[in-house]
Amino acid sequence: MIVFDNVAKRYPGGYTALAGVSFEIRHGELVVLSGHSGAGKSTLLKLIPAIERPTAGTVLINGQDVSRLPRRAVPYLRRNLGLMLQESKLLTDRSVFENVMLPLVITGHPPGDAAKRVAAALERVGLGGRGREMPLGLSGGEQQRVAIARAIVNRPSILIADEPTAHLDPAYADEIAALFKSFNSAGVTVLVSTHDANLFAANKPRRLVLAKGLLTEGA
Ligand code: ADP
Ligand code: ADP
Numbered sequence: 001m002i003v004f005d006n007v008a009k010r011y012p013g014g015y016t017a018l019a020g021v022s023f024e025i026r027h028g029e030l031v032v033l034s035g036h037s038g039a040g041k042s043t044l045l046k047l048i049p050a051i052e053r054p055t056a057g058t059v060l061i062n063g064q065d066v067s068r069l070p071r072r073a074v075p076y077l078r079r080n081l082g083l084m085l086q087e088s089k090l091l092t093d094r095s096v097f098e099n100v101m102l103p104l105v106i107t108g109h110p111p112g113d114a115a116k117r118v119a120a121a122l123e124r125v126g127l128g129g130r131g132r133e134m135p136l137g138l139s140g141g142e143q144q145r146v147a148i149a150r151a152i153v154n155r156p157s158i159l160i161a162d163e164p165t166a167h168l169d170p171a172y173a174d175e176i177a178a179l180f181k182s183f184n185s186a187g188v189t190v191l192v193s194t195h196d197a198n199l200f201a202a203n204k205p206r207r208l209v210l211a212k213g214l215l216t217e218g219a
Helices: 039-045 072-077 096-106 112-124 140-152 168-184
Strands: 003-009 016-025 030-034 056-061 081-084 158-162 189-193 206-211 214-217
Touching: 003 039, 003 081, 016 056, 016 112, 016 214, 030 039, 030 214, 039 189, 072 081, 081 140, 081 168, 096 112, 096 140, 112 140, 140 158, 140 168, 158 168, 168 189
Parallel strands: 030 189, 030 206, 081 158, 158 189
Antiparallel strands: 003 016, 003 056, 206 214
16 A cells, blocks of 8 residues: 655755655555665655656556655545654644644535534544643643644554654653554554654664664665
């Protein structure tokens, strides 16, 4: 369901972030992507929702070649994806509820059902009844849980998260990892990057390891 076939990504300016990366992630897997800073993790994740396009090679998502997807088809691709990337910050001038509602507003979801889904998503991440609060009034761990609720409110089949525990205390990080695990147990395919080797260790996840743009483990 996620297939990378000999994927390379060279940024304008000539920097090669990924070189000939190939792997396959099947439906329902939980996969941890690790590697040092600058190894290409964010780049790899951004190729999946077509935020970046590969310079060479093929990226297939649910059988669809997203490396050659026309721009107008990208919103449809993203409907099936839950995204928690570096650039997906919470809007600090909107309530928790409005933040989680955002993806449903963008896809033109009927408002009544959207409100129910938002409530369910907040409940799911342990923030039931906290919708009226503002993001900056929450702890770092709670803010990340809002971001998770926003990522899953569309009920995506694939959840992708880039360093979701980067700035969190270990106890909060474990809570976030447990949430990802629970979505995975409910059938969601999860791909999460981290440089914390201990995260998910108890679940013995499949690991993909990147080093300087090359996949050195897990293919
Ligand atoms: P990681 O997420 O593992 O830290 P990245 O994918 O962010 O790695 O970056 C891989 C390499 O690509 C780094 O050397 C980075 O500087 C470079 N890079 C990332 N984004 C861009 C960009 N938009 N333009 C040019 N170079 C970039
Ligand atoms: P189902 O329809 O059986 O609940 P889905 O395929 O729609 O299953 O979603 C898979 C799982 O993802 C759900 O069982 C639930 O654990 C979680 N999930 C995704 N989106 C939501 C949401 N908006 N509210 C609550 N749980 C959600």
